[in-house]
Amino acid sequence: MKVLFIGGTGNISLSSTRLAIQRGIDIFLLTRAKGQTVPEGAVSLVADINDEGKVKELIKGHHFDAVVNWIAFEPEDIKRDFRLFRDKTDQYVFISSASCYQKPLSHPVITESTPLVNPFWDYSRKKIACEDQLTDLYRNQGFPITIVRPSLTYDTVIPVPIGGWTEYTIVDRIKRKQPIIVHGDGSSLWTITHARDFAVGFLGLMGHQQAVGQSFHITSDEILTWNQIYDAVAMTTGVEAVKVFIPSDYLGSFDEQLDGSLRGDKAVSTIFDTTKIKRFVPEFNPVIRFKDGIRDTIDWFEGAPDRMLIKKETNDFMDRIIRAYNRP
Structure with missing residues (x-):
């Protein structure tokens, strides 16, 4: 499997990068910093994701089983990624946030069908707007999206x-x-949730045909x-x-x-119901x-x-x- 991470060296993503390398995935990391430490076994691509011309040149001739954007926050980021990767990947994974879920909650247990509405935090509203943009692209353009919502993941x-x-x-x-x-x-x-636990559930979604069009939160129990x-x-x-x-x-x-x-x-x-991620990725068992x-x-x-x-x-x-x- 061949995967491109936009980012991949941060608090949440680095554990997923390392696990991908351990599993023999061909992992490419697109980062801005020339001096940024990239784990041994990953292929480093150096460019600002907003420099579309440079990114197109770097990915010329490549097709990825999955592209993951760890650092998208604005709907314009989604539009840019659609232009860049619509013909370059079989799965586009957006890292959203569990803070998007309804505040205040109408039901104490959160599932993936809990409404997305947050009147208190601009960060969450922007992530919701990104999700709305992706859902529209999936429905009307066939863009193969998967949405992942972490919740306070640390390492x-x-x-x-x-x-x-x-x-x-x-x-x-x-x-x-x-x-x-x-x-x-x-x-x-x-x-x-610890990032190493998150990585197990997350990588299980990469290349998963049935995960396309779906959203998941990946959290500890x-x-x-x-x-x-x-x-x-x-x-x-x-x-x-x-x-x-x-x-x-x-x-x-x-x-x-x-x-x-x-x-x-x-x-x-x-309180998160993690039934869905465990059904799609049976090996996910945060420990x-x-x-x-x-x-x-x-x-x-x-x-x-x-x-x-x-x-x-x-x-x-x-x-x-x-x-x-x-x-x-």
Whole structure:
């Protein structure tokens, strides 16, 4: 099988790239950076995906069993990819987001048929618009699409909304016994998925004839409260977290993007029914518990000093919110 990844070296996608290489898939990575590290066994194609002339030249003479765009966010990205790959692939895979699902939920268990509507987060609305564009291309042009919706997938990021992701700030605050912010009362339910588990389900869809025209979320079956998530992060430090519980709408009043990320995603309990992906990919069986996976992630951060990014502005932001919230 021959597959092209647009991207392929990021937090979610790198595990899929590595597994593809292990499975003997001919994997091509289209990336912008000449100095970007590409795993051994992958073929590197260097171009900006928006430079259509350069991309056409690079893929001339190639036909792919699947093309995966890990970095498309706008409907215009979809139109561009249709122009580039309509005759170049048997399957076009769009990486969407589980944050597209209905907010607030009308039913507590999310399936692939849960409506897509998110009035709170522009990021999710753009992903929905991309999905609408693809559905139209599939129905009217026969473009062979598959839509995949990850939900807070991690490997080389710390999956908490304030002080985490590519920052080490949250870990540093816990170690220094400084208060950290937990949205709401910490009791809402959430699903976090390790990228290595995601990769198994994801690659099982590549070249899958019956996956064309379908959408899938690929998530862990482990359901945790946000209290348990923060406790698992703290356990990697050996220090108990000092938590300050603050309502999500109050937090969102300090930052528009944080408001969208919370009210449009992380403040809402998420329970995913993974029946569909398991029916299409029987080998998908997520096994990495968060308390184990986050230990690997923190070890990765601590393996190189330049990864342990502690931002003064994030610390100041958290301190300012805590002071304001505690003010009489």
